Amino acid sequence: MSGIIIENLNVWFGKGRDRVDAVKNASLSVELGQSFGLVGESGSGKSTILKALTGLAPEWSGRMSVQGVELGKKRDKEFFRTVQMVFQDPYASLHPRHSVDQVLTETLMLHGKDDVNGRIIRLLDDVGLGPSFRFRYPHQLSGGQRQRVAIARALASEPRVLLLDEPTSALDVSVQAEILNLLTDLRAEHKLTYLMVSHDLAVVGHMCDESAVMQHGEIVEMLKTDDLRRGHAEHPYTKHLLESSAGYVAEDA
Amino acid sequence: MNAAKTNTGRQLLEVDNLWVKFPTRNGIFDAVRGVSFTLGQERLGIVGESGSGKSMTGRAILRLIRKPGMVSADKLSLEGQDLMDISEKEMRDVRGQKISMVMQDPKFSLNPVMTVGAQIVEAYRLHADVSKTDARKKAIEMLEAVSIRDPERVFRSYPHELSGGMGQRVMIAMMMIPDPQILIADEPTSALDVSVQTSVLRIMDRLVKERGMGLIFISHDLNLVSSFCDRVLIMYGGRVVEVCDADKLHEAKHPYTQGLLNSLPRLDRPQTHLQVLERDDAWRETESVSGAK
Numbered sequence: 001m002s003g004i005i006i007e008n009l010n011v012w013f014g015k016g017r018d019r020v021d022a023v024k025n026a027s028l029s030v031e032l033g034q035s036f037g038l039v040g041e042s043g044s045g046k047s048t049i050l051k052a053l054t055g056l057a058p059e060w061s062g063r064m065s066v067q068g069v070e071l072g073k074k075r076d077k078e079f080f081r082t083v084q085m086v087f088q089d090p091y092a093s094l095h096p097r098h099s100v101d102q103v104l105t106e107t108l109m110l111h112g113k114d115d116v117n118g119r120i121i122r123l124l125d126d127v128g129l130g131p132s133f134r135f136r137y138p139h140q141l142s143g144g145q146r147q148r149v150a151i152a153r154a155l156a157s158e159p160r161v162l163l164l165d166e167p168t169s170a171l172d173v174s175v176q177a178e179i180l181n182l183l184t185d186l187r188a189e190h191k192l193t194y195l196m197v198s199h200d201l202a203v204v205g206h207m208c209d210e211s212a213v214m215q216h217g218e219i220v221e222m223l224k225t226d227d228l229r230r231g232h233a234e235h236p237y238t239k240h241l242l243e244s245s246a247g248y249v250a251e252d253a
Numbered sequence: 254m255n256a257a258k259t260n261t262g263r264q265l266l267e268v269d270n271l272w273v274k275f276p277t278r279n280g281i282f283d284a285v286r287g288v289s290f291t292l293g294q295e296r297l298g299i300v301g302e303s304g305s306g307k308s309m310t311g312r313a314i315l316r317l318i319r320k321p322g323m324v325s326a327d328k329l330s331l332e333g334q335d336l337m338d339i340s341e342k343e344m345r346d347v348r349g350q351k352i353s354m355v356m357q358d359p360k361f362s363l364n365p366v367m368t369v370g371a372q373i374v375e376a377y378r379l380h381a382d383v384s385k386t387d388a389r390k391k392a393i394e395m396l397e398a399v400s401i402r403d404p405e406r407v408f409r410s411y412p413h414e415l416s417g418g419m420g421q422r423v424m425i426a427m428m429m430i431p432d433p434q435i436l437i438a439d440e441p442t443s444a445l446d447v448s449v450q451t452s453v454l455r456i457m458d459r460l461v462k463e464r465g466m467g468l469i470f471i472s473h474d475l476n477l478v479s480s481f482c483d484r485v486l487i488m489y490g491g492r493v494v495e496v497c498d499a500d501k502l503h504e505a506k507h508p509y510t511q512g513l514l515n516s517l518p519r520l521d522r523p524q525t526h527l528q529v530l531e532r533d534d535a536w537r538e539t540e541s542v543s544g545a546k
Contacts, residue, residue: 041448042417042446172302172303172473173473173513173516174302174513174516174530175302177517177527177528177529178529180518180527181526181529184525184526201520202518202519202520203518205518207518229520229523231520240448241448242520244448245447245520246476247476248451248454248477248480248481249451249480250458
């Protein structure tokens with residue numbers, strides 16, 4: 001069974017003259033337990049695909065399904081139990097006046113879970129924070145710790161699929177390494193399916209089995225990670241991204 | 254890979270034992286602790302993680318640390334003139350004219366209710382005694398110099414009408430117009446996409462080569478710094494822990510630098526787990542390495 005299937009997805013905003021086609025005719029499929037990457041520059045539509053999946057983009061056409069369940073206009077509770085999202089900026093995605101305990105309690109109650117107390121302790125343990133962090137507020141946490149809380153919140157509903165929107169781009173490289181390791185372990189432990197958005201080819205290469213390269217709302221190339229590592233890209237845009245990711249290349253004098 | 258070394262002969266800036274302190278409820282916090290380096294006509298990179306004091310170093314050189322923050326240095330001299338001794342009024346002539354700074358995000362550094370052109374003209378006329386028409390002409394030339402295709406249109410537009418890359422180029426144009434000797438660029442490309450990043454870097458590269466400017470390039474991106482700069486200072490906990498030639502960054506000796514390099518995911522080296530940086534308290538305690546040439 002496939003984890004996520006997207007077929008001929010179009011997403012647009014506005015209408016008439018102001019219509020912007022953010023995603024054009026995108027198709028991809030992610031096997032259960034697989035990790036799939038979406039790469040591209042800002043405005044290429046990679047995050048919009050995640051938005052469309054979670055029902056945050058009102059106007060779209062095409063077909064989407066998650067774990068064999070066809071998605072319609074509205075998402076039900078069961079959907080949000082299966083699919084959860086981790087956002088880019090842990091400084092913006094946590095309520096500044098809610099303690100870690102409040103954040104997790106609220107999420108667990110919303111999903112109708114019992115044994116809230118035990119679950120919070122297990123969740124914090126899962127993301128490597130430990131019980132001493134339970135009653136802290138976001139300003140008492142570092143960027144990496146905040147992102148761990150955001151991941152714990154996403155795990156609260158025991159999801160099968162995690163949508164990761166640039167989960168480490170706001171973090172330092174040493175902290176990025178810790179968070180990526182955590183995500184790798186969690187995927188193995190909970191048998192999760194990942195759909196990960198990033199602008200960093202090296203991060204996607206590290207985390208994902210396969211990736212789609214996007215430009216101007218279209219998927220221009222699908223790449224297995226082995227090909228990415230060997231630099232076997234066909235499309236000129238992918239080649240250009242690969243070159244730029246290696247660092248600064250001076251002009252020919 | 255690395256461009257031809259720029260001429261590092263003339264010494265532009267000399268910093269000796271620079272400290273930046275902030276009083277807090279729990280005593281004094283030292284953001285920068287005894288940093289020393291010199292800058293010639295070269296591209297000097299300063300790398301480090303957030304909180305390592307790299308931006309504070311850049312700001313301290315321009316005396317932009319606001320009270321109650323305190324800056325002290327044994328020597329902070331720009332071509333022989335000690336910047337610690339001069340008055341705030343004289344300092345204003347140094348800022349922009351002799352030393353310019355480009356910040357990380359054009360969104361927060363440009364005035365949202367003024368056209369780009371008016372801002373550039375204003376910055377120029379503060380330092381040079383020229384007529385409005387001449388200033389305008391020069392502004393458009395400068396916009397052209399930073400590879401903006403339609404300078405007349407950009408001159409008339411407001412910051413929100415520009416993309417991130419264009420905004421950053423406008424910032425650089427504005428900083429370059431008084432022809433400064435030193436440019437301090439604080440994460441100038443972190444908010445930009447990779448392809449735009451390359452073109453912004455090329456512009457700065459050209460300015461260093463053609464005008465013999467000194468560039469201090471502050472960044473957290475190790476790959477970028479090692480491929481773009483001539484020399485690199487690595488900062489940790491307010492101190493410089495290592496100084497090395499940029500193209501030899503990958504042979505760095507300090508465990509912190511090595512740790513940072515190893516924690517980067519790499520396409521050419523598959524691994525299930527990334528190496529995690531183990532911090533050592535001793536790094537904080539050791540004296541700063543001097544970045545003087």
